[in-house]
Amino acid sequence: MKAIEIRNKHLKFFEKNGHKIIPSASLIPENDPSVLFNTAGMQQLVPYLLGEKHPSGTRLTDYQKCVRTNDIEEVGDNRHLTYFEMLGNWSLGDYFKEESVQMSFDFLTKELNIPVEKLSVTCFAGDEDCERDNLTAECWKKAGIPEERIYYFGKDDNWWIAGEEGPCGPDTEMFYDTGKPKCSEKCNPACDCGKYVEIWNNVFMEFYKGKDGKYTKLKQHNVDTGLGLERMAMLLQGKETPYEIELFAPVMEKLKELEAEENIASRRIITEHLRSSIMIINDGGRPSNVDRGYILRRLIRRMTRHLNKIGIDLEKLPEIIGVSIDSLKEMYPELVENKEKIKNILIEEKNKFTKTLKNGEREFEKVANRLKANEKDTIDGKTVFNLYETYGFPPEMTVELATESGLKVDMEDFDKLYKAHQDKSRMGSEAKFKGGLASTGEMEVKYHTATHLLNAALKVVLGDHVHQKGSNITAERLRFDFSHGAKMTDEEKQKVESLVNEYIKQDLIVEKLEMKKDEALAMGAEAMFLDKYGEDVTVYKIGDVSLEFCGGPHVTNTAKLGHFKIKKEDEISIIENNQEYLKAFRK
Numbered sequence: 286m287k288a289i290e291i292r293n294k295h296l297k298f299f300e301k302n303g304h305k306i307i308p309s310a311s312l313i314p315e316n317d318p319s320v321l322f323n324t325a326g327m328q329q330l331v332p333y334l335l336g337e338k339h340p341s342g343t344r345l346t347d348y349q350k351c352v353r354t355n356d357i358e359e360v361g362d363n364r365h366l367t368y369f370e371m372l373g374n375w376s377l378g379d380y381f382k383e384e385s386v387q388m389s390f391d392f393l394t395k396e397l398n399i400p401v402e403k404l405s406v407t408c409f410a411g412d413e414d415c416e417r418d419n420l421t422a423e424c425w426k427k428a429g430i431p432e433e434r435i436y437y438f439g440k441d442d443n444w445w446i447a448g449e450e451g452p453c454g455p456d457t458e459m460f461y462d463t464g465k466p467k468c469s470e471k472c473n474p475a476c477d478c479g480k481y482v483e484i485w486n487n488v489f490m491e492f493y494k495g496k497d498g499k500y501t502k503l504k505q506h507n508v509d510t511g512l513g514l515e516r517m518a519m520l521l522q523g524k525e526t527p528y529e530i531e532l533f534a535p536v537m538e539k540l541k542e543l544e545a546e547e548n549i550a551s552r553r554i555i556t557e558h559l560r561s562s563i564m565i566i567n568d569g570g571r572p573s574n575v576d577r578g579y580i581l582r583r584l585i586r587r588m589t590r591h592l593n594k595i596g597i598d599l600e601k602l603p604e605i606i607g608v609s610i611d612s613l614k615e616m617y618p619e620l621v622e623n624k625e626k627i628k629n630i631l632i633e634e635k636n637k638f639t640k641t642l643k644n645g646e647r648e649f650e651k652v653a654n655r656l657k658a659n660e661k662d663t664i665d666g667k668t669v670f671n672l673y674e675t676y677g678f679p680p681e682m683t684v685e686l687a688t689e690s691g692l693k694v695d696m697e698d699f700d701k702l703y704k705a706h707q708d709k710s711r712m713g714s715e716a717k718f719k720g721g722l723a724s725t726g727e728m729e730v731k732y733h734t735a736t737h738l739l740n741a742a743l744k745v746v747l748g749d750h751v752h753q754k755g756s757n758i759t760a761e762r763l764r765f766d767f768s769h770g771a772k773m774t775d776e777e778k779q780k781v782e783s784l785v786n787e788y789i790k791q792d793l794i795v796e797k798l799e800m801k802k803d804e805a806l807a808m809g810a811e812a813m814f815l816d817k818y819g820e821d822v823t824v825y826k827i828g829d830v831s832l833e834f835c836g837g838p839h840v841t842n843t844a845k846l847g848h849f850k851i852k853k854e855d856e857i858s859i860i861e862n863n864q865e866y867l868k869a870f871r872k
């Protein structure tokens with residue numbers, strides 16, 4: 286069964302069961318420059334999972350374009366993808382476990398004709414936050430899954446939340462048995478050996494995890510499901526990898542025909558990154574040096590490098606893009622319309638990187654000659670790092686060229702330097718992410734410091750539940766997104782404004798502290814995305830009013846800020862919650 290047929294069957298099946306079909310959200314989330322990509326079907330539905338009324342009702346279904354880049358380095362193996370399509374169905378305070386399980390069972394066994402014997406399921410084992418999900422297990426039994434193929438696992442396997450805070454709950458996952466032998470006596474669906482492949486995840490979203498780590502019941506019980514389309518197509522077509530299905534196979538074939546050197550991992554990387562790039566550009570993404578633009582740039586560069594690596598003439602790229610779009614157009618007809626634009630952007634970016642490759646190679650020659658003149662045979666890590674950092678020359682290419690020239694490379698040394706650099710740049714981008722600073726002129730720095738004061742004042746006036754969800758700063762103004770259930774009253778706004786001005790008047794000292802993450806947490810420092818920080822963190826302390834994880838920069842004392850005024854408040858805080866889902870990922 287082709288992917289498009291699975292998609293259509295899914296939408297029709299749920300439509301027949303009272304669901305309204307809603308469109309996929311864009312890969313580029315609206316209203317928020319600081320969110321990278323849409324990572325799950327539920328992302329556009331967060332406000333409705335929390336209780337807002339959805340215009341299409343309480344039963345919804347869709348296909349959602351998703352990009353998840355956590356595992357970008359793994360692409361090239363037989364399963365990781367950065368772009369994928371997620372089929373979903375939702376109950377917003379409508380049906381719950383019984384109907385959800387029955388519908389999933391019917392869809393899998395009757396619409397997709399998967400034999401029951403191929404299916405195993407997992408349920409939540411229960412803990413101090415939520416009871417064992419016996420009801421779901423009962424529902425599976427009633428539907429037709431025998432007890433020995435119903436497993437129970439804890440939060441690590443059977444609990445879904447996007448990030449640290451937000452709507453969440455126990456889930457039940459469905460697994461397809463590939464028929465491979467068990468890797469051991471203990472082999473079960475939680476095992477990674479490849480015998481069992483997860484095909485669907487139904488989350489029973491009835492909890493909200495607060496920043497304090499505590500769970501409270503949501504106003505309504507929801508169901509949020511996600512089915513990975515490419516993976517399902519792969520299984521139903523009896524293929525071992527997604528690269529063999531119709532969405533990828535023609536590109537893989539084309540590459541095979543063009544390549545000088547056979548390399549399946551490179552072929553996969555090119556095919557996968559090309560599709561992701563096409564889809565991101567199609568939704569308005571453009572390569573750049575920051576945030577999502579940088580992810581796109583990385584995808585295109587990696588693809589270009591691998592084309593080069595397997596000896597494919599880069600002039601063939603337009604042809605390869607054509608093959609990819611042809612394989613995707615049935616699923617995404619808009620690609621045909623955008624074809625020329627997509628091609629141009631990809632080719633321009635490829636051309637830019639080609640120069641980098643050339644420069645890197647030239648620099649490498651110099652390094653090699655110098656070493657040989659000094660009768661040395663090992664390139665040190667610093668040189669490899671320098672080629673990488675200054676010329677963007679990929680280290681593995683340095684190694685390749687070195688081998689050809691009879692030289693060795695101290696990769697251990699390089700790895701150390703690279704890691705240190707990564708930690709540093711991660712901190713930097715987190716800081717930027719948190720600060721939302723596009724550029725850092727004097728005004729931006731002031732606004733940035735004011736952001737911390739505003740965050741602190743909001744907590745005093747509205748309560749401790751207030752948390753920063755994002756911010757955006759230009760030389761003219763600062764925008765601050767935060768979580769709070771209601772619009773602020775005029776009186777509250779007045780109070781916040783006065784309090785911030787009070788802090789400014791007190792001329793508080795702004796101190797930059799460097800410490801371990803744990804220490805900072807123990808001191809009660811605020812962080813917007815905790816798990817994005819490495820071990821060593823920077824914390825800014827403003828008098829006794831504010832303590833926040835932050836990369837800066839800031840003014841040295843608050844009197845430098847001048848007068849603070851709230852000009853406008855938009856009630857978009859719930860939608861801004863989308864940010865939480867940056868970290869969302871499927872297990």
Ligand code: SER
Pocket residue numbers: 325326327373445486487488509510511512870871872
């Ligand atoms: N939100 C869940 C997931 O991404 C179910 O759709 O797996």
